[in-house]
Every structure is written in C-alpha cells, then in structure tokens.
Amino acid sequence: MALVSLQQVSLAFGGRPLLDEVNLQLEPGERICLLGRNGEGKSTLLRLLNGEVEADGGEIVRQKGLRCACLEQEVPAELRGTVYQVAAGGPGPVDSLHLEKVLSRLDLPAEQEFGSLSGGLKRRVLLARALAGDPELLLLDEPTNHLDIAAITRMEEILLNFPGALLFVTHDRQLVRRLATRIIELDRGRLTSWPGDYDNYLRRRDERLAAEQSGQAKFDRKLAEEEAWIRQGIKARRTRNQGRVEALRKMRRDRAARREQSGRVKMQIQDGTRSGRLVAEAKELSFTYGAEPVISGLTTTIMRGDKVGIIGPNGVGKSTLLRLLLGQLAPTAGHLRLGVNLEICYFDQQREQLDPARTVADNLAEGRDTVLINGQSRHVLGYLKDFLFTPERARSPVAILSGGEKNRLLLARLFTRPCNVLVMDEPTNDLDVETLELLEELLLDFKGTLLLVSHDRAFLDNVVTSTLVFEGQGRVVEYAGGYQDWLRQRAAAEAAGKNTEPAASTRAGERGNAAPAATGEKERQPAGLSFTEKHELAELPAKLEALEAEQEELSAALAEPDFYRRPAEEITDHQQRLQALQEKLEAAYQRWEELEEKAQAD
Structure with missing residues (x-):
C-alpha cells in the first residue's frame, strides 16, 4: 500500500496552477528525486505532502498514522537551545538512544548552542531533527546546501541505509546518481515519472521534449491552415463545414491553454583584456590565525587559462586562501607574485x-x-x-x-x-540543474582564469583542470583534474605507502615545481642559482610581458582587413617578426622553467 497517494491534485496561488491535476504514489522504501526548474513549485509540493498546505482540488490519501519528517531549504530563525534540544524538538516522539546514534553518525556536538553553529552545521542538525523521530517518509529540500564534501558523503551513506521512503529535491547530480531509484519531474504544473537512473532520465526527457516540440509545430501548422480557410471569401463561407468550424474553435482553445516551458537562462561572460601569462605565483605561502596555521607552506603557480578548484571542509580557510592568492590578504610568511593586467570579478557565496x-x-x-x-x-x-x-x-x-x-x-x-580572472565562491547553491549546466558551458569556454570554491562534485569534475585541497593542519596540496581525479590520486598515493603528495601528476609538477617523488635513494638535486642567474630570473617576467605585448600588437595588426592591402614587403616583414617573437617567447619560457627548477635547490 502506498504511503501517500495524490489523485488529480491541483494547487495555485493566483495565476496558473503550480500543480495541475497531478497524480503521484509514494511507495515504502523508494528513494525519489524531484526535479524541476526554479519556481516550478517543488518546495510547495513537499509542503503539501507534509500537510503544511492544502490542495485546491483532488484527493490526498495518507497511510493511517504515517510518520513524516521534512528538512526545509532555509534554517528557521526561531530555533533555540543546544544541538541536542533542537534535534529532539522535531515532530513525533523521539527515542533518546536513537537520537544519540543519529547525532554521532552526523558528527554533531550535542551540547553546543545551535545559534553559534555555521550554516552547514545547522543544516546537519536539522537533518538529525528529521531523522530522530524514525520517519517512514523523509522529505528533503536541497539537503546538500552549505554542506562540505565530507558532510555530503556522510549524509549519502546515512540516506542509502535509511529504511523508510525518501523524496528529495536537489541540484547535486552526483547525489541523484547515487541515491535515486526513481525520478519525478515537475514541469508546467504536471508531474512525470521516470524509472531508472539519472542518465536514463536525461535521455528520455530530451526525447519527450523533442517529440512535444515536433507535435506542437505540426499542430501550429494545421491551426494556421484552418485560420486561413476560415478567412476565405463569401463563396467559401457558404460551403463552410460546421464541424470543421467547431474543430477550429477547439484548436484555438487548446492553443490558448498551452503552457510553454519557462524560459532558459541566457548568460555570457564578458572577457576582459588579456592578462599576462602568469596570474599568481606563491612560494612557501603561510597564514596563521592565532596559534593555528590556516595555510602552511603553499607553493603553486597559476597561469592564464587555468581553472583551479578549491576543496576543503567548511571553515577550513578556503575564502582565506582566495584572498591570499588575489593579494587581498598579507601572508604571515612566504611570497606572492601577481601577474599584470588582472581584472578580477568575485562571486560571493554570502551574497553580501x-x-x-x-x-x-x-x-x-x-x-x-x-x-x-x-x-x-x-x-x-x-x-x-x-x-x-x-x-x-x-x-x-x-x-x-x-x-x-x-x-x-x-x-x-x-x-x-569584463574580467580575465573569475573568482566563484559556492556559485551552485539553489540553482536548478539546467542553469548549472549552462554555467558549466560558460566556464569551460571562458578564456581567462577561474578560481572556484565548490562542494558540488560533478561541477568540479566538469569544469576545473586542477584542485587545491586542504588536507589538515594548514597543508594545501595540488592535484591535477577534478574531484574524482583527486580521489584516485590520493588513493594511489596511500596504497603506495606515501604521503598524499601529488608528485609528478600535479599541474605544478608538470612545470617543475612539485617536490620529487619519494624513493629509496636521495634524488640528485640541481645546483642552486648563481648570482647572474638569479638576476636573470628576476628580469624574465618583465621580459615575457613585453614580448607578449608586442606579439599581441602584431597579431592585431595582421587581423585587420585592410592590412593585406599594404605592400608585400611590409606584410612579409610583419609575418617574419611575429614568427621570430613566437620563437623568442618559447625560448624565454623554457629558460624560465629551467631557472625555476634550479631555484628549488636554493
């Protein structure tokens, strides 16, 4: 028997209905993901299932004595007391032993004041509150918002082992792939059900939308033909078929009642002027707050076009790292060198x-x-x-x-x-999946440099080329690739009995900046820099910037349509100068890398 059954249920708050005669059955043990664009009414549907709002029409049948709990998207402002008291204050009776187990599994401090917690910890307390009453139906509205990756994976394990039924709204595609046994979609007031996994849903949804568009185009052509017929002259109207007239009237009513899919977000990033090839270079960068190291001895180089993800628990110092790398915060120790022509745009997760x-x-x-x-x-x-x-x-x-x-x-x-360095601190919270995917496409096509803090694992995998990962006691380690690449590299290092240093697999390692891999023998280090070489290394960035500026100027001249009307000798001279500049640049960058490698021995 279904836990909850919706039969021809409708609901509207003025205007067109959010729910238009929908049907839905929730069976015991199901894990259902509810998808839909922002504003379609997903949160309203959860509130309806939880008994917080009443339907305008139709019937809702609940199993007698059903225990239902809901995790809301926003933290209620009125909650007070310790973590234990807030978690125990949910609907229905709570078994103290069960509650203590839930708090332990979610790694929550029972005696700490709820009001003193971070947003992520408050969300975890609310999840504990929902689980404490041992519900038969658990409703979750964006459960991953403000949680770090460790908390998300812990929550996944708890929900995978949850014995009751689960209905959840999320933008986290990896969570959907991991949990969902069925997907339902709310679109233009109608619910559709898609058994199977997320990728199957995407394929079948696209097929349905294509068929819908084809059917609507055919309908519109037929309607246009009938409208042309009805407007024909007096002779045609005398022989008008009354049944055909009625059919046209019905077509007009059907067209007027059609609900078009809500618009698709249109975004474009404005590219700024081109930055220098070097964006930021950190050497043994450290920052200490009080007695605790937030960042300790970070060495990394960020070049133009890099897309760098930053991963770490809530409160570990990710925003501090961003400020250090942008030169907005002075390091306690170490050195930071910024490139030239940096135009920085900043997305702030706090919406300040x-x-x-x-x-x-x-x-x-x-x-x-x-x-x-x-x-x-x-x-x-x-x-x-x-x-x-x-x-x-x-x-x-x-x-x-x-x-x-x-x-x-x-x-x-x-x-x-316009910008050439884009800094995004948790941009994915509360966005629907379609907007997320569009944002991914924009960031992939962005020609500038991206610094991205995110707990969205799929987003990291799809966008970034490298990651900076907080691994405890202020240690930040660089890895090539996204989230899954980090997991594989860390697991391989641990299996080999090494520290979790990325060694030659990191982007920095490819440039000769990483520490040498641990071996049984001490590797031979290159000799340190001579005085002349140190001077040469110090002068190289300015030389490279000048060469790049000249290269851009010549390239711009060659791109002008009128340029090729000039004398042939002048055209050839420009082309040869551009080729020579390219060779100089390549030689200068090679020399820079050689000197940087030797500098590691100093």
Whole structure:
C-alpha cells in the first residue's frame, strides 16, 4: 500500500496552477528525486505532502498514522537551545538512544548552542531533527546546501541505509546518481515519472521534449491552415463545414491553454583584456590565525587559462586562501607574485554584494536604466529577462527573492563586468540543474582564469583542470583534474605507502615545481642559482610581458582587413617578426622553467 497517494491534485496561488491535476504514489522504501526548474513549485509540493498546505482540488490519501519528517531549504530563525534540544524538538516522539546514534553518525556536538553553529552545521542538525523521530517518509529540500564534501558523503551513506521512503529535491547530480531509484519531474504544473537512473532520465526527457516540440509545430501548422480557410471569401463561407468550424474553435482553445516551458537562462561572460601569462605565483605561502596555521607552506603557480578548484571542509580557510592568492590578504610568511593586467570579478557565496532593501534592478545597475554588455547598451529590464526576471520581479526588493533567484541576480551582476580572472565562491547553491549546466558551458569556454570554491562534485569534475585541497593542519596540496581525479590520486598515493603528495601528476609538477617523488635513494638535486642567474630570473617576467605585448600588437595588426592591402614587403616583414617573437617567447619560457627548477635547490 502506498504511503501517500495524490489523485488529480491541483494547487495555485493566483495565476496558473503550480500543480495541475497531478497524480503521484509514494511507495515504502523508494528513494525519489524531484526535479524541476526554479519556481516550478517543488518546495510547495513537499509542503503539501507534509500537510503544511492544502490542495485546491483532488484527493490526498495518507497511510493511517504515517510518520513524516521534512528538512526545509532555509534554517528557521526561531530555533533555540543546544544541538541536542533542537534535534529532539522535531515532530513525533523521539527515542533518546536513537537520537544519540543519529547525532554521532552526523558528527554533531550535542551540547553546543545551535545559534553559534555555521550554516552547514545547522543544516546537519536539522537533518538529525528529521531523522530522530524514525520517519517512514523523509522529505528533503536541497539537503546538500552549505554542506562540505565530507558532510555530503556522510549524509549519502546515512540516506542509502535509511529504511523508510525518501523524496528529495536537489541540484547535486552526483547525489541523484547515487541515491535515486526513481525520478519525478515537475514541469508546467504536471508531474512525470521516470524509472531508472539519472542518465536514463536525461535521455528520455530530451526525447519527450523533442517529440512535444515536433507535435506542437505540426499542430501550429494545421491551426494556421484552418485560420486561413476560415478567412476565405463569401463563396467559401457558404460551403463552410460546421464541424470543421467547431474543430477550429477547439484548436484555438487548446492553443490558448498551452503552457510553454519557462524560459532558459541566457548568460555570457564578458572577457576582459588579456592578462599576462602568469596570474599568481606563491612560494612557501603561510597564514596563521592565532596559534593555528590556516595555510602552511603553499607553493603553486597559476597561469592564464587555468581553472583551479578549491576543496576543503567548511571553515577550513578556503575564502582565506582566495584572498591570499588575489593579494587581498598579507601572508604571515612566504611570497606572492601577481601577474599584470588582472581584472578580477568575485562571486560571493554570502551574497553580501546584494542590498536586500533595494530592488533587483537597482542592485544590478545602481539606479541606471541601462547596462553595458560586450560594448552594447542594454536596458536593465531586458538584460534581467535573460536571467528569468519578469519586469514585475525586477522591481521587487531583493529581500523577497528565493535562494535561486538571488544566485541568478548575483550571476547577472557579475557578468556585467569584463574580467580575465573569475573568482566563484559556492556559485551552485539553489540553482536548478539546467542553469548549472549552462554555467558549466560558460566556464569551460571562458578564456581567462577561474578560481572556484565548490562542494558540488560533478561541477568540479566538469569544469576545473586542477584542485587545491586542504588536507589538515594548514597543508594545501595540488592535484591535477577534478574531484574524482583527486580521489584516485590520493588513493594511489596511500596504497603506495606515501604521503598524499601529488608528485609528478600535479599541474605544478608538470612545470617543475612539485617536490620529487619519494624513493629509496636521495634524488640528485640541481645546483642552486648563481648570482647572474638569479638576476636573470628576476628580469624574465618583465621580459615575457613585453614580448607578449608586442606579439599581441602584431597579431592585431595582421587581423585587420585592410592590412593585406599594404605592400608585400611590409606584410612579409610583419609575418617574419611575429614568427621570430613566437620563437623568442618559447625560448624565454623554457629558460624560465629551467631557472625555476634550479631555484628549488636554493
């Protein structure tokens, strides 16, 4: 027997219904993922299943005595007391022994005050609160928001072993792949069910949407033909078939009732001027807060075009590392060298750049009517429409926006500024999967440098080329590739009985910066730099910048349409100079790497 059954259920809050005569059955032991775009009504459906709102029509049948618990997307502001008291204060009776086991499995400090916790820890307490009553049906709304990767994987294991039924809303695609036994999608007020895994859902959904578009195009062609027929002259109307007229009227009603899929976010990153090849070079960089090392002895080089992910537990110092690498925070020890022509744009996970009292449009454009996008002036309302803000919503205060809308506004604001270094601190929270995938495509095509803090494992795997990972006591280790690559490299190092140094597999190692791999014999180190070589190394960055600037100037001249109207000798001279510059650059970079390698012995 189903735990909950929805039969022809409808619900609307003015306007078109969020739920339009939907049917759904939740069976014991199922793990169902609910997907849909932001604003489609996913959270409302969870509240309906939890009995917090009533349907406008249809029937909801619940198993008698059903124990149901819900993890909301936002932390309730009124919660007070210790972690234990908050976790024990959920619906239904709580067994103290069971509660203690839940707190232990979620690694929660029972006696600490709830109000003193970070956002991620508060979410874990709320999950403990939901699990404490041993529910038969568990409803989770974006359970991974504000959790670090370690907490997400711990939660995955708990949910995989949860004996009851589970219905969850998430943007975390890896969580969906790991947990879901069935996927349901809420789209334009209708629910569709997709048995099987996430990738099967994607394939079959695309097939359904293609078939829907084809059917609608065929319908619209037929409607256009019938409209042309009805408008024919007097002679044709005398022989008009009344049944055909009625069929046309029905087609008009069907077309008027059609709900188009909500718009797709349109985003583009404005490329700034080209930065120098070197973006940031850190040597033995350290930062200590009080007696505790936050970052200890980090050596890394970030070059133009690198896409670097930063992984670590909540509160470990990821934002501090970003500030150090950007030169916004002075290190306790070590040295940082920044490249030239850096144009930095920063996405802030705390949304502190947004003024909740001002409207969406004012937060974007500071009271102006237009914004400049890739050299073209655009009206604020038109630009915000690309990010799915209606004119009415654009004039609303930021305080009433959902989490997903606030993140879309931050992205809209971020992309009004040209940049060549993009810094994103947890950009994926509250975004729907389709917007996430579009953001991934943009970042992959971005020609500048990306520094990305994220707990979204799939997002890291799809975007970054290397990772900086906090591995305890301030130690930050660099690995090639994304999240899964880090896991494989760390596991291989541990299996080989070594420290978890990435050795030659790291991006830094490929440039000759990594420590040599541990072996039974002491590896021969190159001799240190001579005085002349040290001077040469110090002068090389400026020389490289000058060569690159000249190269760009010549390349720009060659790209001009009128250039090839010049005399043949001048064209040949330019081409030869460009080729010579390329050879000089390659030789200079090779020399730089040689000197950097020798400098490691100093």
